[in-house]
Structures are given as C-alpha cells and as structure tokens.
Amino acid sequence: MPREKYQTLTEQMFYILLCLEEEQCGVDIMERVAAMTGCRVAIGPGTLYSLLENFQKEGFIRETKVEGRRRSYQITVRGQLLLREEARRLEEQLSHYRKYGKEGQV
Amino acid sequence: MIGKKKRRLVWYLPWDGTYAERHLEKMARKGWRLENAGNPFWIYRRAEPANLRYAITYFPTASVFDSGPTGDQMTYADYCAAAGWEMVSAYGPLQIFVNDRPNPVPIETDEGEKLAAIHGAMKKMLLLPDGALAAVWLVNLLMRLNPRSYYSILSTFSSNQQLLLLLAIALLLLLSLGMMGDYLVWYLRSRRAVERGGACLPSHTLPRMIFQGTILAIAMAALLGPFAYASSGRGLLFILVILGTVSLLLTVCYGLLHLLKTMDTSRSFNRAAYIVGAVVLSILYTTVVAKGVTALMPKAEPRASAEVYTVETEWGSRNYGIYRDDLPLTLEDLGYTVTEADHCSYRREEQTSPLVRWVQYSQYVYGEDSALPELTYDTADIPWTWLRERCWEQMSQYFNFAETDPAPWEADRTLQWDGATGSRRYLFLYGERIVFLFLEEAPTAEQMAVISSHLCP
Numbered sequence: 158m159p160r161e162k163y164q165t166l167t168e169q170m171f172y173i174l175l176c177l178e179e180e181q182c183g184v185d186i187m188e189r190v191a192a193m194t195g196c197r198v199a200i201g202p203g204t205l206y207s208l209l210e211n212f213q214k215e216g217f218i219r220e221t222k223v224e225g226r227r228r229s230y231q232i233t234v235r236g237q238l239l240l241r242e243e244a245r246r247l248e249e250q251l252s253h254y255r256k257y258g259k260e261g262q263v
Numbered sequence: 264m265i266g267k268k269k270r271r272l273v274w275y276l277p278w279d280g281t282y283a284e285r286h287l288e289k290m291a292r293k294g295w296r297l298e299n300a301g302n303p304f305w306i307y308r309r310a311e312p313a314n315l316r317y318a319i320t321y322f323p324t325a326s327v328f329d330s331g332p333t334g335d336q337m338t339y340a341d342y343c344a345a346a347g348w349e350m351v352s353a354y355g356p357l358q359i360f361v362n363d364r365p366n367p368v369p370i371e372t373d374e375g376e377k378l379a380a381i382h383g384a385m386k387k388m389l390l391l392p393d394g395a396l397a398a399v400w401l402v403n404l405l406m407r408l409n410p411r412s413y414y415s416i417l418s419t420f421s422s423n424q425q426l427l428l429l430l431a432i433a434l435l436l437l438l439s440l441g442m443m444g445d446y447l448v449w450y451l452r453s454r455r456a457v458e459r460g461g462a463c464l465p466s467h468t469l470p471r472m473i474f475q476g477t478i479l480a481i482a483m484a485a486l487l488g489p490f491a492y493a494s495s496g497r498g499l500l501f502i503l504v505i506l507g508t509v510s511l512l513l514t515v516c517y518g519l520l521h522l523l524k525t526m527d528t529s530r531s532f533n534r535a536a537y538i539v540g541a542v543v544l545s546i547l548y549t550t551v552v553a554k555g556v557t558a559l560m561p562k563a564e565p566r567a568s569a570e571v572y573t574v575e576t577e578w579g580s581r582n583y584g585i586y587r588d589d590l591p592l593t594l595e596d597l598g599y600t601v602t603e604a605d606h607c608s609y610r611r612e613e614q615t616s617p618l619v620r621w622v623q624y625s626q627y628v629y630g631e632d633s634a635l636p637e638l639t640y641d642t643a644d645i646p647w648t649w650l651r652e653r654c655w656e657q658m659s660q661y662f663n664f665a666e667t668d669p670a671p672w673e674a675d676r677t678l679q680w681d682g683a684t685g686s687r688r689y690l691f692l693y694g695e696r697i698v699f700l701f702l703e704e705a706p707t708a709e710q711m712a713v714i715s716s717h718l719c720p
Contacts, residue, residue, distance in 0.1 A: 169373055183338070184345045187368070201372035202342035203320050207380065208373070226338050 163215070166243045169200050173208055174240045177232040180221050183209055212236065269295055270304040274476075277357075277388055278381050278446055279466035280319025287317040287359070300352040300359055303513070316362045318348060318370045323383025327355035328533040330524045343370060356384035374457045381463070382450055389446055393439045400436035404429065409657075416657045417643050420650060421614040421621035424489040434482035438475060445471065490556065504555055512548045516541050572606045572629050583629045586610040590624050592717040594638050597710045605630040619654075620644040636703035642718060643697045655690070655697055662688055671708065673715040674698075693719045 166174070172190040181189065186209075187200050200208075209230060212218040217236030222229040232240065275283045287297050292314060295307035322336050332340065332353050339358075340350045347367050348360040360370060371377035407419060407429060419425045453463040491501045519540045523533040568584030588611035595601050606629040613622045626638040645651040655676075664678035669691070678690040687705055691698040698718045706714065 167373060184342050187342070187346060199368040199372060201368055201370045202346045202348065203339070203370040203380070204373040204376050206339045206342050207376040211376075226334065226341055228338065 163239060168198050169204060170208060171243055172198055174217065174232055174236055177218050177230050180229050180231040182227050182229045267309040269307045272303060273305045274472055276466050276468050276471060278385055278449060279468050282468035283319055284317045288315060291315040297351050297359060301354040316367055318360045320358050320370050321356045321380045321384035322358055323356050323380055325356045326530050328530045328537065330527045356387060374462045378453055378457055378463050385446055390443055393443050397436055397439035400432050400439060404432050404436060416654050417619060417621045421616050421619040423616050426616055427485040427489050431482045431485035434478050438478050508548065508552055512544060515544055574631060590626060592714060594626055594635055596713050596717060599635055601635065605633040605635050618647060618650055640698060640700040644695055646695050651695065655692060658690055658699065664690055671711050673719060696720045
C-alpha cells in the first residue's frame with residue numbers, strides 16, 4: 158500500500174523531494190544531495206532512477222522537461238504535503254529528544 | 264597478447280549478482296575485462312590488469328527480445344555514468360556496469376528498491392521459464408506414471424531404461440522446482456529483513472551451484488547412459504552426437520535471436536518470430552536426432568526360435584517362429600492333448616528391474632486343423648506394496664473386471680471378466696505376485712486347481 162510505503166520517508170527519499178522543490182534534471186540530483194549533506198547521504202544511480210519513477214507514479218513529482226534523454230522533474234503539491242509531513246514528524250521527534258532526552262549529559 | 268579474447272561459462276544464482284561481480288573483478292585483476300555477457304559464454308578481452316568495481320543490476324522492464332537498450336534503460340545508464348558506472352553489457356533485464364573509481368557510490372543504495380528490481384527481473388528470468396519447464400517435466404512424469412495402455416505400467420517399471428528415464432525427468436523437475444523454491448525462500452527472507460531495516464540476504468552460491476551441477480550431471484547420465492550403453496561400443500560417439508546437436512540447436516536459436524535484434528524490429532515482433540523459429544528448429548532437431556539415434560542403435564533382432572513353421576495360404580506362405588521355452592503352466596497341464604500336428608510354440612519373455620519382474624508366457628497353436636485353445640498369461644512379481652497396489656488398480660480398471668471369490672483359486676484376490684464368446688480373463692493376487700490369465704474357454708474346477716498350484720509363487 159503506497160500510504161504505508163511513504164508513511165515515513167527514508168533519507169534518500171526525503172532529500173530527492175527536497176531537491177525537487179526546484180526544477181531539477183534527474184541526473185544532477187545525486188550531486189545536489191551530496192552537496193546539501195556534505196556527502197553524508199549518497200544516492201546510488203539505480204536507486205535514484207527507481208525512486209523518481211515511483212514518485213512520478215504516485216504523483217509526488219512531475220516531469221517538467223525532456224531534452225533528449227535528460228529529464229527534469231519538480232515536486233507536486235502532493236509531494237510537498239508528503240515532504241512537510243515528514244519534516245513535521247522529524248521536528249516532533251527532535252523536540253521529544255530535547256524534552257525527554259538527557260542532552261548534555263552525553 | 265593485446266586483443267586476445269576468452270570465453271567462459273559463468274554460472275551463478277541470478278538473484279545473487281555478488282558472486283559474478285567478484286568473479287569479474289578477479290578476472291580484471293588478471294587482465295581480462297568483460298566485453299559481452301549476452302550469450303551463454305561471457306566474452307572477455309585482454310587488457311591491463313586493473314582494480315575495477317563491477318555491479319550487476321536488473322532493469323525489470325527490459326526484455327531479451329529488445330533490439331537494444333530501451334530509452335528508459337539508457338536514461339538509467341546515464342544516471343550510472345554520472346556516478347562513474349559505465350555499462351559493459353546488457354542482456355534482457357540483466358545489466359553489468361564497471362567503475363574504475365576506488366570507492367564508488369553503489370548503484371543501489373536502497374535495499375527495498377534493489378530487492379524490487381531483482382524480483383521484477385526474476386519473474387521474467389527465472390519464475391516464468393523455470394515454471395514452464397517444471398510444468399513440462401511434471402506432465403511428462405505424470406503421463407509416464409499413469410499410462411493409458413494396460414501393459415505400459417508393467418513395461419515401464421520392469422525396464423531399467425524406463426526407470427532411468429523417470430529418474431532423469433524427476434531430477435530435472437526437482438532442479439526447476441528447487442531453483443524456484445530457493446529463490447522464493449531467499450526473496451521472502453530478504454523482504455522480511457529489508458522491512459526491518461536490514462539488507463538483502465547473502466546467498467551461498469558455490470555450494471548451491473555444485474549441488475545443481477551434480478543433479479544435472481546425474482540426470483544427464485540417467486538420460487543418455489542407457490542409450491550409450493545399448494549402442495554396443497558406440498556409446499561415446501552417441502553422447503558426442505547428442506551433445507553436439509544440442510549445442511548446435513542452442514547456437515542456432517541464439518543466432519536467430521541475435522539476427523532479429525540486429526534488424527531493429529519491435530519487441531513483440533522479435534518475440535513472435537523467435538518462438539516460431541525455435542519451435543520449427545526443435546521439430547527439425549527432434550526428427551534429425553531421432554533418425555540419428557535409430558542409425559546408431561543396433562537393430563533389435565527378435566530372439567531366434569527353435570524352428571520355423573511355414574504355412575502355405577492362398578495369399579502366400581507365412582512363417583511362424585516355434586519356441587520351446589519352459590512354461591510354468593501349459594495346455595498339457597490343463598488336460599489338453601497336444602500333438603506335433605498342433606505346432607505349439609511355448610514362449611517366455613522376461614523383463615526385470617529392481618522394482619518389477621515381469622514375465623509374459625504364451626502357448627500359441629499354429630496347426631491349421633488344431634482345435635486347441637490358446638493360452639497366454641503374465642506374472643508380475645512386485646515386492647513393493649505401493650507399486651503392486653498401483654499396478655493392480657490400473658490393470659483391474661483396464662478390462663472392467665468384476666471381483667469374484669478367490670477361494671477356488673487359492674488367491675488373495677481374484678477379478679474376472681467374461682467375454683461374449685466364452686473366453687475369460689482373470690487377475691489374481693498371490694502375495695507379491697499379480698497374475699493375468701487369458702483363457703479361451705471357462706475353466707473346470709480341476710483346471711482352476713492346476714492353475715493356482717502352477718502360478719502361485
């Protein structure tokens with residue numbers, strides 16, 4: 158079930174959607190994510206291809222431009238909602254950590 | 264040495280590319296780089312030894328019938344190229360990439376997506392073809408185990424050659440089912456691991472390959488061995504002819520596919536043309552090989568008779584072989600007076616395997632003026648209860664026998680069938696022995712006693 162599949166996003170899913178807040182050519186996403194995360198998050202090209210295809214099927218992104226084999230994508234409203242929901246979940250997680258965790262004792 | 268090529272049969276579990284990746288990396292270190300993985304033998308070319316990284320990935324929507332990589336596949340290859348992975352070879356959903364960077368980002372960095380791609384490809388590459396193959400072996404096996412003809416079940420189980428053929432088919436069925444089962448177990452366990460945040464499970468490729476190779480070798484030995492043995496001294500030639508023609512058939516089929524792919528036609532056209540071509544080639548192959556086997560095998564000569572009795576008729580002369588074998592039950596034992604003028608032939612033919620000893624007896628009467636009836640009967644000694652019950656069940660169904668009192672025959676069970684002209688057929692069970700008897704006349708009580716005492720083991 159797609160709802161279950163995308164209930165929480167993996168880091169790779171999160172950063173791909175985040176990249177696509179601006180129109181972006183698929184092949185450039187790997188480099189952009191590496192730059193955004195200081196190379197902490199690496200997306201393999203096979204995984205990138207599959208996730209773009211799945212996101213497009215689910216309506217989270219749309220194809221904006223095709224130049225030869227270069228395809229550009231941008232996030233849709235549905236994708237933005239998914240991304241915001243994930244960001245909210247992460248913020249909540251972080252606030253719980255700050256509230257209940259023993260930060261500073263470690 | 265530059266420019267030299269090498270071909271090698273690479274055998275690996277298709278869902279576990281790691282084994283083949285390590286093999287390719289080892290070959291690259293030795294100075295052999297993969298050039299093409301598109302036919303049963305992978306082709307390598309000589310190159311400077313190098314530490315390269317290889318990756319085997321799957322593109323589920325690609326097909327072996329595509330004339331070349333599809334547009335989507337090329338887009339995938341572009342993404343890979345951006346990460347330093349160059350496509351070396353693609354054959355159907357299988358894709359092989361190489362990277363000369365020391366620590367490249369793997370092509371697949373999400374285990375769930377990787378597993379989905381493997382499963383999509385395995386449906387096409389493994390489950391569908393192996394499933395079809397398993398169905399063919401299963402139907403073949405069931406048809407041989409449930410023959411329509413009355414004698415076939417005894418003929419099959421009393422023949423060592425037929426038993427070896429059954430063994431070969433059963434092993435080939437096991438191989439196909441085993442391969443599918445092995446993959447499905449791996450897939451389900453990997454899926455569970457991935458759902459829990461883990462990685463796809465490793466496969467122990469080498470022991471599995473050894474096991475599969477052994478099963479295949481035994482199946483081939485069981486299939487070809489008896490023919491090779493029976494071809495009286497030409498066994499090696501026989502095996503070479505079979506292996507040579509099979510290799511030729513596969514090469515021609517591959518050549519046909521290669522030709523279609525170079526014509527730049529659609530996938531559906533290539534698929535249809537290939538299926539038609541492969542079926543025609545297979546029919547031709549079967550015809551040619553059947554003729555070759557017939558030519559190689561020595562002609563089965565009938566056993567020489569003790570004498571030949573010739574009868575002159577208005578249509579010409581007819582020869583009858585007169586045999587003088589020992590029979591456990593004869594017309595003489597049943598009280599008939601047999602003379603030279605009756606020209607009786609006493610014939611006994613035996614076929615024995617570890618499962619069944621089947622003996623066919625006949626006392627045919629060729630004398631033109633003889634009034635004697637003919638006597639034919641079979642005995643089948645079957646120590647295996649399950650097989651005896653199976654044979655009994657099958658034989659009893661064939662003639663619409665009716666159960667009758669076994670006491671007069673001193674048998675465990677007796678079935679009887681009455682013919683319109685007074686003839687009788689009986690099926691007796693004496694311990695481990697099944698007896699099938701045909702009499703032209705209804706027996707007397709004395710004859711019944713003689714029959715049971717002579718045919719009961």
